[in-house]
Amino acid sequence: MKNRDVRPLEGPTRHRKLIALGLLKAYRMHCYNKENTVRTTAAPSYLTGASAEVGGEVLLPRTAVSQMNMGDSGIDPNITPSDDGSSTQEEALFSMADMFLFSLIVGLLTYWLFFRKKKEEIPDFPKIQTTTATSVRDNSFVEKMKKTGKNIVVFYGSQTGTGEEFSNRLAKDAHRYGMRGMSADPEEYEMADLSRLTEIDNALAVFCMATYGEGDPTDNAQDFYDWLQETDTDLSGLKFAVFGLGNKTYEHFNAMGKYVDKRLEELGGERIFELGMGDDDGNLEEDFISWREQFWPAVCEHFGVEATGEESSIRQYELVVQTDVNMNKVYTGEMGRLKSYEMQKPPFDAKNPFLAIVAVNRKLNEGGERHLMHLELDITGSKIRYESGDHVAVYPANDTTLVNKLGDILGADLDTVISLNNLDEESNKKHPFPCPTTYRSALTYYLDITNPPRTNVLYELAQYATDPKEQENLRKMASSATEGKALYLSWVVESRRNILAILEDVPSLRPPIDHLCELLPRLQARYYSIASSSKVHSNSIHICAVVVEYEAKCGRTNKGVATNWLKNKLITDNGHKATVPMYVRKSQFRLPFKSSTPVIMIGPGTGIAPFVGFIQERSWLKEQGKEVGDTVLYYGCRHENEDYLYKEELKRFHEEGVLTQLNVAFSRDQEQKVYVQHLLKKNKENVWKLIHEDNAHIYVCGDARYMARDVQNTFYEIVAEFGKLEHAQAVEYVKKLMTKGRYSLDVWS
Numbered sequence: 001m002k003n004r005d006v007r008p009l010e011g012p013t014r015h016r017k018l019i020a021l022g023l024l025k026a027y028r029m030h031c032y033n034k035e036n037t038v039r040t041t042a043a044p045s046y047l048t049g050a051s052a053e054v055g056g057e058v059l060l061p062r063t064a065v066s067q068m069n070m071g072d073s074g075i076d077p078n079i080t081p082s083d084d085g086s087s088t089q090e091e092a093l094f095s096m097a098d099m100f101l102f103s104l105i106v107g108l109l110t111y112w113l114f115f116r117k118k119k120e121e122i123p124d125f126p127k128i129q130t131t132t133a134t135s136v137r138d139n140s141f142v143e144k145m146k147k148t149g150k151n152i153v154v155f156y157g158s159q160t161g162t163g164e165e166f167s168n169r170l171a172k173d174a175h176r177y178g179m180r181g182m183s184a185d186p187e188e189y190e191m192a193d194l195s196r197l198t199e200i201d202n203a204l205a206v207f208c209m210a211t212y213g214e215g216d217p218t219d220n221a222q223d224f225y226d227w228l229q230e231t232d233t234d235l236s237g238l239k240f241a242v243f244g245l246g247n248k249t250y251e252h253f254n255a256m257g258k259y260v261d262k263r264l265e266e267l268g269g270e271r272i273f274e275l276g277m278g279d280d281d282g283n284l285e286e287d288f289i290s291w292r293e294q295f296w297p298a299v300c301e302h303f304g305v306e307a308t309g310e311e312s313s314i315r316q317y318e319l320v321v322q323t324d325v326n327m328n329k330v331y332t333g334e335m336g337r338l339k340s341y342e343m344q345k346p347p348f349d350a351k352n353p354f355l356a357i358v359a360v361n362r363k364l365n366e367g368g369e370r371h372l373m374h375l376e377l378d379i380t381g382s383k384i385r386y387e388s389g390d391h392v393a394v395y396p397a398n399d400t401t402l403v404n405k406l407g408d409i410l411g412a413d414l415d416t417v418i419s420l421n422n423l424d425e426e427s428n429k430k431h432p433f434p435c436p437t438t439y440r441s442a443l444t445y446y447l448d449i450t451n452p453p454r455t456n457v458l459y460e461l462a463q464y465a466t467d468p469k470e471q472e473n474l475r476k477m478a479s480s481a482t483e484g485k486a487l488y489l490s491w492v493v494e495s496r497r498n499i500l501a502i503l504e505d506v507p508s509l510r511p512p513i514d515h516l517c518e519l520l521p522r523l524q525a526r527y528y529s530i531a532s533s534s535k536v537h538s539n540s541i542h543i544c545a546v547v548v549e550y551e552a553k554c555g556r557t558n559k560g561v562a563t564n565w566l567k568n569k570l571i572t573d574n575g576h577k578a579t580v581p582m583y584v585r586k587s588q589f590r591l592p593f594k595s596s597t598p599v600i601m602i603g604p605g606t607g608i609a610p611f612v613g614f615i616q617e618r619s620w621l622k623e624q625g626k627e628v629g630d631t632v633l634y635y636g637c638r639h640e641n642e643d644y645l646y647k648e649e650l651k652r653f654h655e656e657g658v659l660t661q662l663n664v665a666f667s668r669d670q671e672q673k674v675y676v677q678h679l680l681k682k683n684k685e686n687v688w689k690l691i692h693e694d695n696a697h698i699y700v701c702g703d704a705r706y707m708a709r710d711v712q713n714t715f716y717e718i719v720a721e722f723g724k725l726e727h728a729q730a731v732e733y734v735k736k737l738m739t740k741g742r743y744s745l746d747v748w749s
Helices: 011-035 045-050 062-069 086-115 133-139 141-148 162-177 191-199 219-230 255-266 284-303 400-410 439-446 455-462 468-477 482-493 499-505 513-519 561-567 605-623 647-656 676-682 684-693 707-722 727-739
Strands: 038-040 052-054 057-060 152-157 181-184 204-212 239-246 276-279 317-321 354-363 372-378 391-394 417-422 526-529 540-546 549-551 557-559 579-585 599-602 631-637 661-666 697-703 743-748
Touching: 141 181, 141 191, 152 162, 152 219, 162 181, 162 204, 162 239, 162 284, 191 219, 204 219, 204 255, 219 255, 239 255, 239 284, 255 276, 276 284, 284 482, 372 561, 372 579, 391 540, 400 439, 400 499, 400 513, 417 513, 439 513, 455 468, 455 482, 455 513, 468 482, 526 540, 526 605, 540 561, 540 605, 599 605, 599 684, 605 631, 605 647, 605 697, 631 676, 647 661, 661 676, 676 684, 676 707, 684 707, 697 707, 707 727, 707 743, 727 743
Parallel strands: 152 181, 152 204, 204 239, 239 276, 599 631, 599 697, 631 661, 697 743
Antiparallel strands: 052 057, 317 417, 354 372, 354 579, 372 540, 391 526, 391 579, 549 557
16 A cells, blocks of 8 residues: 655644544454455464464464465465355455445544534633732731831741740830831741832831741741742842840850841841840840840931830730630630640640640659659650650749739739730730630749849839839839849849749839739740650650759749649649640751761760660660661769769660760769760760761750850860861861761750
């Protein structure tokens, strides 16, 4: 058959026609083969693969027979087809039938390809994203500012509440300058709207950004940080200022504040006042006040506004006493959803903590004045997952004795059901804490009544002091005067006077309890390094902590809120199982990905906590047949027979070979004190080999102010000596280890 010239076809039509032509060609070949089929009782072996066997006979195409008749080897040349004429008649008969079928098929194919009604194609329109007025209001801080007449927005990144508190104070300051401010959580808004802030006259964005851990953003500022890293949004015209909250004992002091300040300028923003950096290792409150005193004059100069008067007390919340209320609708300590502790639903986080049962609560030390404890929290059925090195956050409760004393001194009925409602109806923050609730629940679960109050609280409370001298002193401590700052530092901060102590020492000061509840900061979760491995303890989280109790300069005995509360969490509390509201916060404090990598762990005191989990995990990996590298521990305590935590467990791990080296420094068992850094120097050659030749990872956990700094200086010395480097080069060497994730810190001050 000759080839035919055809026009090239495109798209589905081409495909359909090619299929049709293929079918026709296949059918014609079928007819041809069928028409020329011959029967034989045997076939050569090389042809049986292309034949069809039926009832002991093999059907072969005529082409095969032709090839056989043409002299293929092994074939009988005498085999010939019958010549009696029956074959010719049969071929003619099949030819007519096949022509009819062929015509029918061609007709059907022609109809199917060209004349049948095609299904109407529905165009694929993109879905329209609907935006309600509510979502715009909720997600756009610019729209909210327009609606409420605000022109200053103060964003906060806060882990313990201080950043949020400073943000609220700055927003409240604005009215003194004829401006209106709002405090905002960046987690609740679309931060790309910063580019639209120029739509508002005299608009200003202020950022109070705390740094958490080793240079990390706080949880609520993580998305904002990620956005700043990824965005190329043009922020030309944006006026901004930044105050950072940090701690100089940490390696990356005020990293978040510095980054936000730098990045906003890179994106085109205009800084109207220099970056402020508060140091929590010093006097964070004083740092903030000093910056704030210079910040507002800069605002006045830039926007051409003037101060309208002295700072005045403006209530943000309105008290509503609820006399007829269903107690099932009253909050009794829940952090988020009402009755969430009775109806636990995952996932569990800061706003929805899990109520874990206290399975174990035992004292770790054998003697001494301090109480060191080991707790095990049962998380069975919670779906909570954790890794060695993570932190567990615990929501504590204030001492009922302190709460009752506050109620007595203020003459308040603590069981009154109340709501504090925000006077700004457009604010996302409707209440300062979950409402409705009772004063008792607010003072027990929601408010910080044990830390020294900040100067703004003293200023607000001063109006209620009936004694002029006492009122003057309170206002003086809240002022920017040098004498006032010194008085606040000595009488409040250094003496560790909490709100109850101040009320006791200032007899004429008796504020309304609802205003006091409005002014006090929120009681924050406490974070502990997890002292277990989920590979070994998948259904429990272990905590190691020292109970805080000390004599303050004011002559009172102060107790740590969380540790004393945990200490009293007995396995059965009045016939009920003791529980702890908690959630897990992920950490970067992680074992190396390869178990064969050596690790050097340095953790005196309760700094041993994460390393108990590390060692448990390395032991488990070894049991699984994994290659486990050197596991070296440097631990320190005061006395071997008093506060050597996990003594038996550590010795057992060492005997089993999981813990390659167990180096313990006892600081007070001999005349000359010995600390972990001394043992590092003693083993400096081995330490250098592990770091430089074996690529060991270093982990430090514990006190940031002294221990972590001294340990780091020791590594500088070891690197300089064995690496034959200058001090500056040794410092750079250790810094690179940190950058590469080979020197990790989990420290606190």
